[in-house]
Amino acid sequence: MITLSNKVYVDVLAEFSKDGLLIPKEITWEDGRKYEITRVKDKRRAASTRAGGVGERYTCVVDGKEIFLFYEDNNMWFMERAEA
Numbered sequence: 064m065i066t067l068s069n070k071v072y073v074d075v076l077a078e079f080s081k082d083g084l085l086i087p088k089e090i091t092w093e094d095g096r097k098y099e100i101t102r103v104k105d106k107r108r109a110a111s112t113r114a115g116g117v118g119e120r121y122t123c124v125v126d127g128k129e130i131f132l133f134y135e136d137n138n139m140w141f142m143e144r145a146e147a
Contacts, residue, residue: 070114075132075140087121087132090142098125100132109133114143 074091090098102124109120118135133141
């Protein structure tokens with residue numbers, strides 16, 4: 064049995080506001096599908112309990128659903144893989 068990691072590194076299109084805030088705008092999932100982030104509800108330093116890793120956790124709205132997007136100290140973005 065092969066166990067896949069729950070951490071999925073993703074490409075993120077983001078912008079910096081005039082105030083210096085990093086704002087994610089779009090996620091590209093590992094299969095190439097793109098998802099627009101319609102709203103960022105919260106940003107805080109947090110750990111991913113399902114995938115491991117620590118960074119800035121963005122609570123985002125994508126397709127009407129709330130998701131977590133993490134920005135690690137190594138300047139890489141990741142998400143938690145949904146459990147099968």
